[in-house]
Amino acid sequence: MLAVEPSRGSNGDEREGAMGSLAVVEDFVDGSLFEDISFGDLFVGMDDGDVLPDLELDPAEILVEFSGAADGLYRVDGATQDVVEETEERNASHGVEVASGMVEEDPILVTATEVWSASPEGDRGRKSSAAAASMKGSQGKRKAKVDWTPELHRRFVQAVEQLGIDKAVPSRILELMGIDCLTRHNIASHLQKYRSHRKNLHARQAEAASWSQRRQMYAAGTGAKRGANPWLAPTIVLPPSPAQAFRPLHVWGHPAAAEPPLVHMRPFPPPPDPSYWHHQSQRGSREGWVAMTQGTPCLPQPMAAAGFAAPHVAGIVPHPMYRPVPPAPPMSKQQEFTSQLQLDAAHPTKESIDAAIGDVLAKPWLPLPLRLKPPSLDSVLAELQKQGVSKVPPASG
């Protein structure tokens, strides 16, 4: 039989538990074999290349799986259940997840898996181990969830782009990604979300562009006596806050390798507040890697060859995706200012640029220096030309 229990010393207060150290105990009739898996040891530092999917299963489900094993080969000591959950909870509160799980097709067993497949059955060929055992009874078992880490997502996006957006179908994406423990369904599900996100993104950008246009029309209409549009209702409606629209949302909100924004809008003002990033890095630290031995089918080939190990989760390591973006090369004040201009016409007029300048100056979050010394229209025009706005026709009025 097999039991999963927390590895705790006699001293219940022992700190090593904080990192999620578990003992997987395999007990034979003729004797007993202990294998201690200390998760703290299994996570080894890795700055980049977070490619491995993190497969997780609810602790409750694990227990169900085991207790559902009809052949009696596996079971989980009922008494340990609470402790396991408690450990999990503690780990979560420390920002670390003890991920354990399995996939049914191509049996990649993660975490305690190695131990499982070392079971008396030597159950390699079959669907094997606890999963198989529970499969017969309850047909509809949930699969382990894949943690789409930024790096994994990046691979996904890369594959999609390599194929071309219209030829990107799950099976081919899967091929290109070369991560065997993902299933076509995993990809399909992610792809569905990806497309949907893309759609939203484009919609938002279109909307932003239209807002910018309206603002300009409105500004132009109120500014110039000539150009005033009598049919334009003088209603002031503010567009949605850019800051809101750009808050990172897991992998989806990220520029990542994906597409550059269609409309140039910088997330400005930059970091909402320090506690935001703090929160995010705590979040990020949850995403530790499941311990996987080298050469498991879960390791993408190049990395397996390079002998990569799983990353370290001791301490708070912000997930790459939540790390603040490295500072861009400094812009001159002039560039800074023109980068704030929202011009959606290919060949903006002096008037519209003037209006846009007015808009920028009206932004409450504009850095003080820029507000104190607004650049002249001419200098803005010059900067725009440098930036590639080809021709600026003279004002018509």
Added chain:
DNA sequence: TCCCCAATAT
């Protein structure tokens, strides 16, 4: 069978 999408479950 595969793919897509929306709805729904976990």
Added chain:
DNA sequence: AATATTGGGG
């Protein structure tokens, strides 16, 4: 919240 599953249609 993010992912999986399901079900209907192409």
